[in-house]
Amino acid sequence: MDRGRMTLITSRPSLEFVETPYISKISEKALSYSSCGFPIHLSGPTGVGKTTLAMHVAAKIGRPVVLICGDHEFGTSDLVGYVSGYRHNYTKDNFIRSVVKTEDVMTSQWFDNRLTVACERGLTLVYDEFTRSRPEANNVLLSVLESKILPVSGRNGKESYVRVHPDFRAIFTSNPEEYAGVYKSQDALKDRLVTLELSSFDEETEVAIVRGRVDLCESEIVRIVKLIRTIRNNYSDKLTPTVRSSIKIAKYIDFLDKKGNISEDRFIEICNDTILPIISSKKRASVSRLIIDAASNIEREPYGNVENY
Ligand SMILES: Nc1ncnc2c1ncn2[C@@H]1O[C@H](COP(=O)(O)OP(=O)(O)OP(=O)(O)O)[C@@H](O)[C@H]1O
Secondary structure (H helix, E strand, C coil), X not given: CCCCCCCCECCCCCCCCCCCHHHHHHHHHHHHHHHCXXXXXXXXXXXXXXXXXXXXXXXXXXXXXXXXXXXXXXXXXXXXXXXXXXXXXXXXXXXXXXCCEEEEEEEEEEEECXXXXXXXXXXXXXXXXXXXXXXXXXXXXHHHHHCCEEEEEEECCEEEEEECCCCCEEEEEECCCCCCCCCCCCHHHHHHCEEEECXXXXXXXXXXXXXXXXXXXXXXXXXXXXXXXXXXXXXXXXXXXXXXXXXXXXXXXXXXXXXCCCCHHHHHHHHHHHHHHHCCHXXXXXXXXXXXXXXXXXXCCCCCCHHXX
């Protein structure tokens, strides 16, 4: 984001958002905790829908949203604000010729950053992947969440405080601590949050998410999702490949042929390109076999001009 400019998001529930019983249950719980005034924390591995759910809950809260994405370079000023320059005011008054009056004033220009704006105006803060910021940068959240006071040093050239607006809400997301580029969050911050742990979607939800993105026939979508889920459950310790892989494969097949009538070889090639790079080298042979099996089990309509692809 440009220093000195800020975009607030007027969030509306997305039409693409899929609500299956699994999603409704967790989204209602999150909304309920948030409505009660608790800061909520959606935690879980990559691709389990944390950010999407955070934005959905924020939209349901109905206030404008301030989005912050965690960054290891952040300091307190990236959340709270900073002195963005100085204004120099020089006045020379020579109205009476024999008297010259001058005034030279230098004032600092303060820029409120996103946390300050959200706290002061009672907006909803979505702090995505907050553990990608160093814990020191996030320390300021402790008093915001506990005492409802945000210390702002340097505003108007002095130490001051912002009283947190009663409508202020906060939604955090994070990946597990063992992920690359993620800091261990301070216990004091975690202790202030209501953490909801997200895991892989159930099959119904995953199929519904893919269905919402492509125009493929249902059996093709189910086949792709089942393949991805089998690999995830048996050949990965990080819950990958995620639903993103199902979406990518389905979208590309949709792009090539709306009916999914691509050749077995083509299907294998697309799956290999999408899945194998995220599988450890020890397990690639087994995953390749699964992909070949999935391709050969396809119940297809008679091929059209498959050779064209
Ligand atoms: N309820 C939903 N409805 C529709 N699409 C969804 C839903 N939940 C997740 N998705 C889709 O699934 C994919 C992964 O979701 P999302 O980016 O929210 O996951 P994440 O847990 O935040 O991942 P990461 O940790 O990698 O940022 C995205 O393509 C997203 O659009």
